[in-house]
Amino acid sequence: MNTSAEQFGGRASLTRRISDDIRRRILAKEWSPGAKIHSESELSATYKVSRVTVRTALKTLEYQGLVDIRHGSGTYVNDFGRSIPTGLNELRSMSETISELGYDPGMEYKMADIRPATKIEIEKLQLDAPDPVLYLERAVLADGKAVAFSYDTINISSLPEDVVEQMKKGSVFASLDTINSRPIRSLAEVDAVIDKQIGWGEERPTNDLFLLLQQIHYAGDGEPMMYSKTYFMEGRFQFLILRTR
Amino acid sequence: MNTSAEQFGGRASLTRRISDDIRRRILAKEWSPGAKIHSESELSATYKVSRVTVRTALKTLEYQGLVDIRHGSGTYVNDFGRSIPTGLNELRSMSETISELGYDPGMEYKMADIRPATKIEIEKLQLDAPDPVLYLERAVLADGKAVAFSYDTINISSLPEDVVEQMKKGSVFASLDTINSRPIRSLAEVDAVIDKQIGWGEERPTNDLFLLLQQIHYAGDGEPMMYSKTYFMEGRFQFLILRTR
DNA sequence: TTAAGACTAGTTGTAGGACAACTATTGACT
């Protein structure tokens, strides 16, 4: 029961830890879809936490679409198969998403450069001047095959130098984890584009058709950390969104 | 404090009603972005409900991305401008979304037909046989201008005849509201497509490029109610997704 | 003067117990 505790050095809230653990148990098929999970009282007893904490945790899972809480009856596992956990609503890195889908994630670095921010980047990252930023061009791989091309700009003004160096080679999110400052929120815009300039290599689509996910990642204090444009090759990736009332 | 109470005849939970009201107040700019809203104790006093109820309501808004709850400090209105309330995370009808964006919504009916379900529709709506379904082809209008083309299939097996008749002319969601059975959840898939067959009229894009939102709407009991494919003309609509941890 | 540290009021997080509201099942009765 420490998925997030490991990532945050035990600083995650109790509710968060319980929620993560129940989520893990659901994804591990401890209860089959449609089944009723243990009552709030039972869970609070086994986890040795108050019912308030369990309730809050379950509410989170309900927002995420994993369970359905029915007044007077119980809490039931939703029957959306493997779809939801790989949806776009929860903020995860590309690598994490790909590995949750059951593939072997990878990144092919084409460019990793520190240079002054462009006008657009200044605007998106809410900078005051053309400060130096880290610019990356990469292909996103699943089982060694390219599924998307990613163009990322990272605000490095408040990052230690060694972390920045690490980003030039390894996963951005993993590097940010080491100093415990992963973004907590992102606002993404989705577009369909035809662009001859995007991508490279043999696997690039011949019809120049991409699904563009353009997003700004925000830190806990609300500051923009990263502006990224990811061009997905149509058909190699399934974009799912859960919409709730 | 009765946005949802009106829709559901007062059957919505207390938490839901409080949450809706605070949401309304935030969108009405009662507090400016970044500002701290009243404390949980204050809110529970003014609404005359327990702090637990207020907390649950605020948690909902936090998940929707409207506020940021900080331990030991307070609850702050997020600074995402008008973007979030028009996002895709919350399930709303096209008309509602368009009108929240500040445009005048409309629908142009091209076809409204009751016919047996096709193979794909049987699968998507989880039917056992080619039962009769309501099939609609419509253009979605904003300020009289087409922004998308919608192809919808509705499972009418458990719907009264007059409601079905109503759907042939007016808004589907509004018709469902009259018998209090609007879908509570939808699973949407997003794709970029090039298709010469889609759409009609002068405003149709010449490059055949669309953003396809393919979704299945589910009722409260988990039954699929409606399978719809909406083809958005690129550039006339902004798709936003809020992603959180 | 300045900077570090102790103190404090205010706020969110968690606890425990109680009862209300609702659901699904059982059993009695017609």
Next chain:
DNA sequence: AGTCAATAGTTGTCCTACAACTAGTCTTAA
């Protein structure tokens, strides 16, 4: 066989209390 009442179980809301945390104010020492 069908209807209704009773009942046990579950989630929704309430109350009170305290722990954990934050952002200031104030004190103190360099």
